[in-house]
Amino acid sequence: MASLKEVRARIASINSTQQITKAMKMVSAAKLRRAQDNITQLRPYAQKLSQMLGTVSAGAETASESPYKQARPIDRVLLIVVTSDRGLCGAFNSNVVKAALALMDEKYSAQARSGNVEIMAIGKKGAEAFQRRGFKVNKNHVEAFTSLNFATVRAAAEEAMEGFANGRFDVVEVIYNEFRNAAVQILRTEQMLPIVATAAPGSTSASINYIFEPSEEEIVTELIPKTIKTQLYKAVLDSNASEHGARMTAMDKATDNAGELLKELKLVYNRTRQAAITTEILEIVGGAEALASA
Structure with a gap:
């Protein structure tokens, strides 16, 4: 059985850890509100923009000529993996890494071997x-979350777009966690390039008469990028x-x-303390009896 000193030290240590996890939960809850907004x-806006692009480009001749729609045999692959800068958020990061590895095994195994x-x-x-696993990692945008804004992410998108247009990559896919609520995150894998034109549900390009201005x-050249x-x-x-x-949920648990x-x-x-007191009482009683019989 552990000594009282050891148990007290463990209790103090866990109390300290609990204070930290409570504080981290509160910080994550505050950041979550802003991020959720x-x-x-x-x-x-993003969904409507994507839907509009799909509907317009399905019937626009200009869209088919865009360098971002050119499908070709897949030899070189770029995977944009979106994780966090810090841990202590459960399986948030490991799930993204596993999803990327699974995508390579199922869809791009030949390219990965090469x-x-x-x-x-x-x-x-x-x-x-991925560095630990020996993959070639582009770290130009690894600190995007340090100052998260559209300009920061746009630079990453433009680099991927330029690489695809120049033939450096034949396909670009994004792996990330889609936010549903504080307790639920859904892993998503989406093809970013080449873009696939899809008409809006319930409509076809033939049934819609567009008036383009200018x-x-x-419009299509500006809309696609x-x-x-x-x-x-x-x-x-x-x-x-x-x-x-994920961090708020992990810290709460x-x-x-x-x-x-x-x-x-x-x-x-308490049990250890009670046992120690009982032992002391027995020692005192034993000593008293020894003196009485002497």
Whole structure:
């Protein structure tokens, strides 16, 4: 049985840990509110922009000539992996890494064996995980969450777009956590390039008569890059909100677990203390009897 001093030290240590997890939960809850507002405000715009691009480009001749729609045999792959900069958020980061590895095994196994899969890491944890596994990691945008804004993410999107247009990559996919609520994050894998034109549900390009102003070519040429950048920005904002939700949930569970452990340790402490007192009483009684019989 552990000594009273050891048990007291463990209780003090767990109390300290519980204070930290409570504080981290509160910080994540505050950050989650702001992050949730950001993604809920952007999501309708991003969805409508994507829907509009799909509907317009399905019937626009200019869209088919865009360098971002050119499908070709897949030899070189870019995976944009969106994780967090810090840990202590449960399986948030490991799930993204596992999803990326599973995608390579199922869809790009030949390219992975040839070393033609490059990782663009947004978030330090993803960069560290794939570097340990020996993958080629693009770390130009790894610190995007340090100052998260559209300009920061746009730079990452433009680099991927330039690489695809120049033939450096034949396909670009994004792996991230989509935010639903504080307790639920859904892993998403989306093809960013080449873009696939899809008409809006319930409509076809043939049934819609568009009037382009200033011109079809100018609108589609401007719309396609803007939509690609906005979709990546939405994915990063989704991941940011998901991270804070995952961390808040993880810290809440850690706080509860610390409370349960404290109950057990206090019970052990009381039993140990009671046993020590009983032993002292028995020693005193034994000594008194020895003196009386002397």
